Amino acid sequence: MTHVVCGSEIIQIIRDLVNIPSPSGNAGKAIQYVETYLKELGIKTKRNNKGGLLATIPGKDDTKHRFLTAHVDTLGAMVKEIKSDGRLRLTKIGGFPWNMVEGEYCQIETASGKTYTGTILIHQTSTHVYRDAGKAERSDENIEVRIDEKVTSKEETEALGIQVGDFVSFDPGFVTTDSGFVKSRHLDDKASVAILLHVIKILKERGMTLPYTTHFLISNNEEIGFGGNSNITPETVEYLAVDMGAIGDGQATDEYTVSICAKDASGPYHYGLRKHLVALAEKYQLNYKIDIYPYYASDASAAVRAGYDLIHGLIGPGIDASHAFERTHQESLCHTGDLIYYYLQSEILEA
Structure with missing residues (x-):
């Protein structure tokens, strides 16, 4: 199939990011990289007090907002x-x-x-x-x-x-293979950051106006539990975390599809949003897997635990050997990117 969000630029951004040391608490250089990338596209950004980066794209409807996040901090x-x-x-x-x-x-x-x-x-x-x-x-x-x-x-x-x-x-040990694999530490979650940046670039290049004002938070404290639990506008209705899909025994997720999370250690994600994401994947013929991550939490679940009234979801590329010698495949990156691209153009769910 022909993907909208795919190609060597995602791989190059991943390469750049994983080679910038950014353990939680010291992710400033990685945030600077993302800030520079977005400013060159003409995207409005601001730093929050925790050191994360918030980028906003105005939409046709400013009464309802979307909020997406991925994190540059690592183990x-x-x-x-x-x-x-x-x-x-x-x-x-x-x-x-x-x-x-x-x-x-x-x-x-x-x-x-x-x-x-x-x-x-x-x-x-x-x-x-x-x-x-x-x-x-x-x-x-x-x-x-x-x-x-x-x-x-x-x-x-x-x-x-x-x-x-x-x-x-x-050290990340970044390697790509002729068979399409990307091997490196810190694909969690710099692979997702790279996907979001590439999606934003495509939207900008195509001159697209999103249906809703959309915020992108590049968080810097996710690995310690509180990267994306603030700076959420009162108008925000949907919050989508883009993070890795964990692979292992009993898991549905693999390295060739986009993983859509139904539940993690924090509990179920919003059922309606999950079904909406699945419907989009099927409509645009994207390969996906629905999965449950038993020992996992995301920026979206952190936001809900902080008391925000949100429709929350979690998707991401499938990452093998998470928190160790990680690996994914270009197919997973592309399917994840396409799902985000189509999601951003879809209607917000009604409560």
Whole structure:
């Protein structure tokens, strides 16, 4: 089929974004990238006090608004302690087990803006020294960062300017394949941000006027639960989060379709909006899967929990190995983009 929202530009935006470190709490550079992209399109934007970015496209009807969100913040870590041997003990930012990042290259950003590289390792790494290295618990106590500097003591590491509270980001390892796969950390949720940006560009290039004033929030605290629970206009009726579809045993979601969420850990999403999204997918012959994510919450559910009276939904590309070595396929990106494109032109649901 011929897609409206597809192509190499989405992949390039993903590549750009995943290579900008942006763990929750330190996503300013990624927000700046998005802000620059939108301003070059002539889209009105503003920063909120939390550091997120709100873009608004006026529509024919300004009495009812739509609100879409995707997030640029990612998993990461922070320096918890500088050990006596100069290595770093970490505390997690976001939800993941340590084994998902063991052996990963990382970057430490100091408060002064200087960066150092390192590797995340379990303390008992060498099998020539530690007989039970494979059985050692991957825990806050055992995981550490080996810094790529000549340091052997706490004092030498501190002399570099590294201190408790410095942010640690994980190298993305971005790769595309001839078979159409995109492999990288942080596809959650930079793949969705890239899709939204490309949709906005197409709307702008085609000179389209949306039926309703529509806001796009690029949030920066989703991984810690409160990225999209504010800055929602009183006129907002529908709130659609664009985030990953989680793949695994018992899940319907795959890497080749758009995932439409019926329920996650927060409870069911709006039934009428879910059916509306399915009807759009079928009308425009988009491949989709309806799914339930048992250990998941989104910016949309955060907004509802914050007390907003909204019709809320959640869709996104299917992402394999979420919060680890993630992968999706271009087909999933395209079907997700097309569904957003057609959704933005559809009628808002009646309560």
